Amino acid sequence: MKIQQKEKRSAFLLITFLFLTTYITTKTFKKVYPKDIAITGSKLFSVDDILANSSLNFPTPIIFIKTKFTEKELQKNLSLKNVSVSRQIFPFGLKILVKTRIPIAYGEKLLKGKKIKGFIDEDGFFINEKYSDVENAKKKLSSRVFGWEEKFRVTLSKILKSQKINNVEFVKIKFLPNGFLTIEEKNLKTIFLGVDPTIIDTQLQIISNIKSQTVKNNILTKIDNIDLTDPNNPKIKVFKP
Numbered sequence: 001m002k003i004q005q006k007e008k009r010s011a012f013l014l015i016t017f018l019f020l021t022t023y024i025t026t027k028t029f030k031k032v033y034p035k036d037i038a039i040t041g042s043k044l045f046s047v048d049d050i051l052a053n054s055s056l057n058f059p060t061p062i063i064f065i066k067t068k069f070t071e072k073e074l075q076k077n078l079s080l081k082n083v084s085v086s087r088q089i090f091p092f093g094l095k096i097l098v099k100t101r102i103p104i105a106y107g108e109k110l111l112k113g114k115k116i117k118g119f120i121d122e123d124g125f126f127i128n129e130k131y132s133d134v135e136n137a138k139k140k141l142s143s144r145v146f147g148w149e150e151k152f153r154v155t156l157s158k159i160l161k162s163q164k165i166n167n168v169e170f171v172k173i174k175f176l177p178n179g180f181l182t183i184e185e186k187n188l189k190t191i192f193l194g195v196d197p198t199i200i201d202t203q204l205q206i207i208s209n210i211k212s213q214t215v216k217n218n219i220l221t222k223i224d225n226i227d228l229t230d231p232n233n234p235k236i237k238v239f240k241p
Contacts, residue, residue: 036094037093037096038093040098041097041098041100042098042100044100045078050074053074053077053078054073054077062094063087065087067087068085071084074098078128079127079128079131080101081101082099083098083099102122102137103121104120104121104122104143104160106119106141106144107144109147109148116129117129119141120143122160122161124153124154126148143163143169145174146175147174149175159183159204167212167215168211169185169186170185171184171186180194181193181195185211188210189224189226191207192228192229194228196229203228206234224239
């Protein structure tokens with residue numbers, strides 16, 4: 001009797017295993033359509049946005065979707081902080097979890113001679129205006145960035161982050177195509193920083209020191225511009241009476 005029960009149990013487990021294997025195999029080769037895409041993490045993006053900014057081509061068997069490659073495409077093209085693309089058997093479909101970048105400054109860049117408006121996050125990444133999560137910005141955006149390029153991103157990030165730890169407020173940051181950098185501080189006015197990104201940390205510290213001293217001595221209104229292209233020889237130009 002025990003032997004028969006054991007045989008029945010084994011047969012049941014075998015049938016169940018075969019059924020599940022067949023079911024999963026069938027599902028993995030089932031074709032995905034746009035209607036099977038679920039986007040979570042943000043309401044900014046539609047399925048059309050996903051299709052327009054990736055090489056996904058539907059209908060296609062779900063097993064053939066290159067999730068890692070698609071993640072890289074979407075992260076770059078939609079200026080996302082992070083994105084996860086996963087295949088699901090049950091419920092069937094493609095799940096896309098996105099994490100947006102939070103804007104802290106307005107931004108402009110040139111693309112094939114055309115001006116593109118958008119925003120900048122604290123890491124210096126450019127966010128297309130269409131895909132910007134402005135509603136979740138933590139504070140009023142007072143900084144404006146002009147001439148954004150990928151090669152300026154690290155320098156820009158240092159400038160924007162320095163406002164958190166130093167008593168400065170940069171209202172305008174401008175990069176020329178040759179890399180020459182000029183910034184405008186709310187009280188110190190125009191500051192020339194030049195083309196050498198390796199000295200930006202030193203320059204930002206000098207700006208902080210100058211701001212502290214000028215506030216202390218009440219001479220802010222007398223400053224016209226500051227030249228820090230050579231941080232070893234800073235030049236402050238004041239208005240002549």
